[in-house]
Amino acid sequence: MxxxxxxxxxxxxxxxxxxxxxxxxxxxxxxxxxxxxxxVELKKEVGLIxxxxxxxxxxxxxxxxxxxxxxxxxxxxxxxxxxxxxxxxVLAMLGSLCYSELGTLVKQSGGEYAYLNEAFGPIVAFxxxxxxxxxxxxSSIAIICLTFAEYVESFFPSCGTPQIPMKIVxxxxxxxxxxxxxxxxxxxxxxxxxFTAAKLIALGIIIVGGIxxxxxxxxSEFKDSFKGTTKSPSIIALAFYxxxxxxxxxxxxxxxxxxxxxxxxxxxxxxxxxxxxVTVVYVLTNISYLTAMTSAELLKSSAVAVTWGxxxxxxxxxxxxxAVLFSTYGSANGTVFSGGRVVFVAGRAxxxxxxxxxxxxxxxxxxxxxxxxxxxALIMIGISNISTLVDFFSFTAWLFYGVTVASLLVMRxxxxxxxxxxxxxxVIPILFLLCAIYLVIAPIVEDPQIQFLYAAIxxxxxxxxxIPFVHFKILxxxxxxxxxxxxxxxxxxxxxxx
Ligand code: ARG
Numbered sequence: 001m002x003x004x005x006x007x008x009x010x011x012x013x014x015x016x017x018x019x020x021x022x023x024x025x026x027x028x029x030x031x032x033x034x035x036x037x038x039x040v041e042l043k044k045e046v047g048l049i050x051x052x053x054x055x056x057x058x059x060x061x062x063x064x065x066x067x068x069x070x071x072x073x074x075x076x077x078x079x080x081x082x083x084x085x086x087x088x089x090v091l092a093m094l095g096s097l098c099y100s101e102l103g104t105l106v107k108q109s110g111g112e113y114a115y116l117n118e119a120f121g122p123i124v125a126f127x128x129x130x131x132x133x134x135x136x137x138x139s140s141i142a143i144i145c146l147t148f149a150e151y152v153e154s155f156f157p158s159c160g161t162p163q164i165p166m167k168i169v170x171x172x173x174x175x176x177x178x179x180x181x182x183x184x185x186x187x188x189x190x191x192x193x194x195f196t197a198a199k200l201i202a203l204g205i206i207i208v209g210g211i212x213x214x215x216x217x218x219x220s221e222f223k224d225s226f227k228g229t230t231k232s233p234s235i236i237a238l239a240f241y242x243x244x245x246x247x248x249x250x251x252x253x254x255x256x257x258x259x260x261x262x263x264x265x266x267x268x269x270x271x272x273x274x275x276x277x278v279t280v281v282y283v284l285t286n287i288s289y290l291t292a293m294t295s296a297e298l299l300k301s302s303a304v305a306v307t308w309g310x311x312x313x314x315x316x317x318x319x320x321x322x323a324v325l326f327s328t329y330g331s332a333n334g335t336v337f338s339g340g341r342v343v344f345v346a347g348r349a350x351x352x353x354x355x356x357x358x359x360x361x362x363x364x365x366x367x368x369x370x371x372x373x374x375x376x377a378l379i380m381i382g383i384s385n386i387s388t389l390v391d392f393f394s395f396t397a398w399l400f401y402g403v404t405v406a407s408l409l410v411m412r413x414x415x416x417x418x419x420x421x422x423x424x425x426x427v428i429p430i431l432f433l434l435c436a437i438y439l440v441i442a443p444i445v446e447d448p449q450i451q452f453l454y455a456a457i458x459x460x461x462x463x464x465x466x467i468p469f470v471h472f473k474i475l476x477x478x479x480x481x482x483x484x485x486x487x488x489x490x491x492x493x494x495x496x497x498x
Pocket of ligand 1: 058059060061062063064140144245246247248249252331334335
């Protein structure tokens, strides 16, 4: 069975984890035995609607309120910018089709981590876990919460944009998310559903407002709409980067496969419906922006949704910055919810200290991994800023999306005879892979900055930890594990993926 492969490869025996539990109880921890008797495991609480909310709620965050300006600036024309917005949706859809095949073939949580482990073995999987845990997840949480904080500051225009209070607000947002997600899976899912609904309503207002404006004849921006289009392919790649940040999160449901009810049906459905919904919403929202302001005005606006609100809603305009707060907070919640899962799966497989994979005995949440992911996001907020974080994020994320879809192609050979619920035409993964390669290389060709070298060194830098700690296991952390088990009331999960 594919799920057991992870343990067999890394520990040589599924039972190792259980024996450790018993040892712990010999040492006096009451939780070791609780686990063995009571089957502590994550529940299958995510259904179709929950899955769609997780996808939509994580994807829609800061991007649709920030990126339209950058996309328009780079493409040079309304026509091409709308094509980039729709094209990014198509790319995200290709990605989620590929991930639907992967998620129904390898039915473990952890997304990329699980697929890379199956296709390329533990070292590549470890490098993904390392990059996901240290760069990708925490940097997205940090970027979104910093955007959240910027909008909080927009309520106090006379104060300007001081850095320290902004960072404190962002940190406070992260801490509250850490608490909610550690206390209850249900509460985290409720936050997700509530905030997704709130932001869909807000974007709905923008879309309906746009349709009304169009009916009234505000269509001048769409005439002659390709005038001024850029001719540079690498600038177009950068425009895609901007829009793709807004679409990022399309892969998030695959992190929680083991918590999805009937994953073979609900995972692909939620993936496809979620991304399609977001694409339609994003394209219509962009059209609406341009019915209320000219492209020159959009380029001058620092917060496009706020400008739109001022023009169209008049005195009700404050509703929009509030909506942006809901939107970003909900997106960060989705990222914490799923990001913690990668740590959980990597810890369970022995790639991180084992206690990372434990779940709380009463609350049934993967508390240690949530605390770990959020703590790194807090450090990033302390030492970095949005644009540096976005550079690091995009490069590393697209590198691994590419490698993961390559794993799909590899498994077409290595798991030739395994029954597949979904088997895509081979051109889909190939097309996605080519786009990912282009997206990783184009910005470096356009502007070879030292950051990309740092990011590349970081990608393989994880090996420095892999060899001594994972391969040779030179550090014994049993004592810390026992102590943390008692302190956090956590225990190993008995759940074995199928
Ligand atoms: N698309 C989101 C936004 O516009 C960012 C999502 C970050 N990535 C993630 N996996 N949560 O802000």
